[in-house]
Amino acid sequence: MIPTITAFERSPDGGKGLARDTRVRWALEEVGQPYEVRLVSFAGMKAPGHLAIHPFGQIPTYEEGSLRLFETGSIVFHLAERHAGLLPRDRDARARAITWMFAALNTVEPPILELVTARIFEADRSWSEERLPLVKDRVRARLDQLSVYLGAAEWLDGAFSAGDLLMVSVLLRLRMSGILDEYQNLDAYVARGEARPAYARAFAAQLAINAAS
Ligand code: GTB
Numbered sequence: 001m002i003p004t005i006t007a008f009e010r011s012p013d014g015g016k017g018l019a020r021d022t023r024v025r026w027a028l029e030e031v032g033q034p035y036e037v038r039l040v041s042f043a044g045m046k047a048p049g050h051l052a053i054h055p056f057g058q059i060p061t062y063e064e065g066s067l068r069l070f071e072t073g074s075i076v077f078h079l080a081e082r083h084a085g086l087l088p089r090d091r092d093a094r095a096r097a098i099t100w101m102f103a104a105l106n107t108v109e110p111p112i113l114e115l116v117t118a119r120i121f122e123a124d125r126s127w128s129e130e131r132l133p134l135v136k137d138r139v140r141a142r143l144d145q146l147s148v149y150l151g152a153a154e155w156l157d158g159a160f161s162a163g164d165l166l167m168v169s170v171l172l173r174l175r176m177s178g179i180l181d182e183y184q185n186l187d188a189y190v191a192r193g194e195a196r197p198a199y200a201r202a203f204a205a206q207l208a209i210n211a212a213s
Pocket of ligand 1: 011012013014018019020021045057058059060070071072073
């Protein structure tokens with residue numbers, strides 16, 4: 001059965017691949033699962049039909065027969081559980097890869113999201129300029145630790161996994177800030193993720209929609 005995901009009808013990033021449907025597309029491409037996409041407008045996301053699938057009125061969602069999922073991490077985990085290629089078979093290695101999925105979304109992404117909020121949504125506030133260095137330093141605190149952990153390794157724990165897919169996706173949101181450039185090994189790690197053919201296909205697919213809109 002071909003699953004259907006949802007994506008922005010018109011992504012606010014104009015096709016930079018930062019909206020979370022790119023993460024799901026990447027996972028689908030990694031496991032070789034064809035998929036269909038239903039494009040949703042901002043108004044459509046808050047309409048009853050979409051809210052029945054996503055209680056918070058967001059993208060992405062995932063529908064496969066009677067199964068309806070929301071939350072990017074859960075969708076990527078579902079794909080990794082059902083297909084080979086994103087989680088190791090060894091039980092301990094699998095548990096560690098899942099740990100990295102949570103670490104990406106729960107530990108590394110929150111300060112990055114805070115930075116995005118500060119740079120974009122709070123830029124016009126009187127206190128914005130004073131606050132920004134604090135927010136950036138919170139991001140750096142996490143990246144310092146992640147950079148030490150990764151060291152010269154190619155991926156977070158042996159072979160590429162769903163943990164890397166989410167971590168690279170999370171770090172990609174930092175590109176425009178310039179902070180990623182301060183960490184040579186993390187910058188190279190993100191570039192390795194982007195160089196994967198599955199990522200390139202996912203990126204091209206979302207760009208095709210947003211470049212055309
Ligand atoms: N926790 C949820 C998940 O992980 O799936 C969060 C989902 C989410 O934030 N979805 C966003 C959304 O639907 C799109 S991805 N927003 C519309 C709304 O809430 O009304 C976040 C996003 C949006 C835009 C950019 N951008 O333009 O760069 C990047 C990321």
